[in-house]
Amino acid sequence: MSGGRPSLMLVLVTVVLVALMLYTPVKVCSTADSVSAAAPTAKGDAPVFVAEPVDPSYATYGVLLNFTCIVKDVDNDTLTVTWAWGDGSVNVTTTGPAASNTIIRNGHIYTPPIEQGRGEYYYNLTMTIHIDDGNGNNVSCTTTVFVLMPPNGIPSLPSIRVNGTASTTIDPSDIVYVVVKASDPEGEPLTWTYVFTNDTDEVYRMEVLNTPATDPGENVWVNLSHTFGTVGLHRIDVYVSDALIPYQLYPHNHTNAIYAQVVVNTAPLSSAISCEPSTPVIPWDIGYVEVNLRIDVADMEGNVIYATWDFGDGSLGAGNMTAGGSWVYTLVQAHRYVDVGVFNVTVVLTDGRPDHEVEKYELLTITSDNTPPEYVVISYTCHGLFPPFDYVGEEVRFSLTVTDAEQDPIEVTWDFGDGSPLVTENLTEYVYGNVRSSVNHTFLAPGICNITATYTDNQEGIGTHTLHEDIHLLIIVDDIPPRADAGGDEVAFVGDVVYFDGSGSSDNWAIANYTWTFVYNGSEVLLWDACPEFQFWTPGLYLVVLNVTDMVGNYNTSSMYVAIYEEIPEFGSVIPATMAVMILIVVMVARLRKKRC
Numbered sequence: 001m002s003g004g005r006p007s008l009m010l011v012l013v014t015v016v017l018v019a020l021m022l023y024t025p026v027k028v029c030s031t032a033d034s035v036s037a038a039a040p041t042a043k044g045d046a047p048v049f050v051a052e053p054v055d056p057s058y059a060t061y062g063v064l065l066n067f068t069c070i071v072k073d074v075d076n077d078t079l080t081v082t083w084a085w086g087d088g089s090v091n092v093t094t095t096g097p098a099a100s101n102t103i104i105r106n107g108h109i110y111t112p113p114i115e116q117g118r119g120e121y122y123y124n125l126t127m128t129i130h131i132d133d134g135n136g137n138n139v140s141c142t143t144t145v146f147v148l149m150p151p152n153g154i155p156s157l158p159s160i161r162v163n164g165t166a167s168t169t170i171d172p173s174d175i176v177y178v179v180v181k182a183s184d185p186e187g188e189p190l191t192w193t194y195v196f197t198n199d200t201d202e203v204y205r206m207e208v209l210n211t212p213a214t215d216p217g218e219n220v221w222v223n224l225s226h227t228f229g230t231v232g233l234h235r236i237d238v239y240v241s242d243a244l245i246p247y248q249l250y251p252h253n254h255t256n257a258i259y260a261q262v263v264v265n266t267a268p269l270s271s272a273i274s275c276e277p278s279t280p281v282i283p284w285d286i287g288y289v290e291v292n293l294r295i296d297v298a299d300m301e302g303n304v305i306y307a308t309w310d311f312g313d314g315s316l317g318a319g320n321m322t323a324g325g326s327w328v329y330t331l332v333q334a335h336r337y338v339d340v341g342v343f344n345v346t347v348v349l350t351d352g353r354p355d356h357e358v359e360k361y362e363l364l365t366i367t368s369d370n371t372p373p374e375y376v377v378i379s380y381t382c383h384g385l386f387p388p389f390d391y392v393g394e395e396v397r398f399s400l401t402v403t404d405a406e407q408d409p410i411e412v413t414w415d416f417g418d419g420s421p422l423v424t425e426n427l428t429e430y431v432y433g434n435v436r437s438s439v440n441h442t443f444l445a446p447g448i449c450n451i452t453a454t455y456t457d458n459q460e461g462i463g464t465h466t467l468h469e470d471i472h473l474l475i476i477v478d479d480i481p482p483r484a485d486a487g488g489d490e491v492a493f494v495g496d497v498v499y500f501d502g503s504g505s506s507d508n509w510a511i512a513n514y515t516w517t518f519v520y521n522g523s524e525v526l527l528w529d530a531c532p533e534f535q536f537w538t539p540g541l542y543l544v545v546l547n548v549t550d551m552v553g554n555y556n557t558s559s560m561y562v563a564i565y566e567e568i569p570e571f572g573s574v575i576p577a578t579m580a581v582m583i584l585i586v587v588m589v590a591r592l593r594k595k596r597c
């Protein structure tokens with residue numbers, strides 16, 4: 001049968017035998033141990049393994065491993081060699097006539113499935129070489145193959161944060177997020193195990209999370225919400241493994257830990273507000289002053305502190321904040337004040353937790369270098385100087401002149417001291433650097449009146465900006481009547497205009513009215529003015545009465561005569577010549593006297 005082609009049945013039997021050998025749990029490896037399964041129809045001698053492959057053989061994953069052995073078949077059959085590599089693949093070769101020792105070689109590249117998170121371990125399988133002489137004689141040999149699996153990268157050390165920051169000071173009631181980051185060189189699925197241990201070393205929570213495969217080396221984040229519940233130093237261990245149970249062992253199960261100091265959270269601490277400069281002054285030519293407001297703040301738990309400022313001057317507030325951490329921060333606000341006054345600067349600090357608002361305030365006094373108005377002169381109308389006085393009912397004119405370096409608007413308020421309403425004037429128009437307030441006032445009762453003129457530029461700055469000037473004025477009642485003087489008698493002819501002259505009248509204060517009265521042609525004639533005139537057409541002797549009244553109604557009278565004559569008669573027939581000359585002189589003098597008014 002040597003050199004003959006094996007029948008289909010023989011091949012099938014051979015495959016079945018090989019398959020049976022592959023399932024054999026015990027290594028069979030020597031000639032003595034070889035399975036010699038000569039079929040009942042076998043003829044001749046069975047082949048034998050003169051030398052078997054090295055057992056066990058060591059392969060490296062993905063690297064060709066050659067097997068060599070020596071076989072022989074005494075009746076010189078050609079042998080069919082079936083290489084069952086042990087990983088499910090099969091390879092069949094043949095020899096030539098094998099009456100003498102025949103070397104057979106073959107190789108195989110082992111790539112068994114890689115287990116997650118495992119590397120550099122030996123994967124073992126059983127390789128079987130089956131020889132068949134085609135005459136129903138066959139024998140097989142098995143060899144254990146240890147395949148060195150490729151290395152598997154270990155996951156990175158997990159990086160743990162609480163709430164995404166390095167801050168680990170936490171209130172027992174806080175809901176925090178334990179954020180862990182890790183990666184695996186192969187991007188294998190990862191198993192994350194959180195272990196929470198409290199201050200008494202009691203493990204009170206354990207959670208296992210799984211994440212799917214990623215790209216090699218890609219960072220994976222896992223968040224777990226947590227409430228610590230009790231104060232004290234808590235420990236959080238996080239294990240990250242790229243392996244499966246039972247292989248979640250170091251180094252394929254990396255662990256890291258973080259401690260959380262769990263304390264009852266407190267409100268921020270702070271200093272008082274300080275101001276720079278401490279006594280701000282607004283230069284009047286600039287119109288504002290910039291003030292730096294500072295406060296030192298700290299939070300015992302390292303919380304970020306938020307500050308909300310109110311500058312007290314009605315402007316929009318401002319805010320700033322710290323960067324967090326248990327440091328003392330100085331929060332600064334630069335604010336521009338444009339008005340003088342006392343301002344309540346407040347700042348509300350909070351770490352953002354309920355009921356943790358802390359308010360601080362500082363009263364800031366802003367002044368300016370504005371100078372007060374300066375008095376120039378005050379004047380008023382009066383009678384006499386020692387003492388000055390005015391009469392009841394008399395209108396008195398008061399004037400106050402002031403100056404101001406900044407030419408601020410000046411407000412002047414007059415108080416006449418007699419209970420009358422105050423009179424206020426606002427002065428803005430400077431003339432040669434001065435402004436003047438002028439007012440009239442009539443006093444209605446006698447007495448000593450204290451008149452006060454208060455003036456201010458309504459600014460705050462250097463010195464006192466509200467000043468006053470006082471006048472003490474004697475107000476008396478006019479009880480002195482005027483003295484009436486109707487002038488001398490007058491002589492005129494019919495048709496002449498007679499000019500009356502009351503200019504000689506006088507009064508201690510002022511004459512308010514002149515009234516001239518006489519009867520003319522049976523009727524009373526009234527004339528007013530100091531020097532009225534009247535044309536007489538009726539001859540006669542007239543008694544003219546002058547009534548002079550002063551400002552308060554005191555009066556006095558004076559009288560005079562007016563003699564009106566017909567035309568001058570012929571000299572010598574009626575009046576002696578010397579009398580005619582005298583009358584002419586009287587008339588001429590009377591006409592000249594009219595010019596006095």
Ligand SMILES: [Ca+2]
Binds near residue numbers: 152153185188
């Ligand atoms: Ca890995």
Ligand SMILES: [Ca+2]
Binds near residue numbers: 265266268299302351
């Ligand atoms: Ca706090």
Ligand SMILES: [Ca+2]
Binds near residue numbers: 405406408457459
């Ligand atoms: Ca001023």
Ligand SMILES: [Ca+2]
Binds near residue numbers: 479480482509550554
């Ligand atoms: Ca008088």
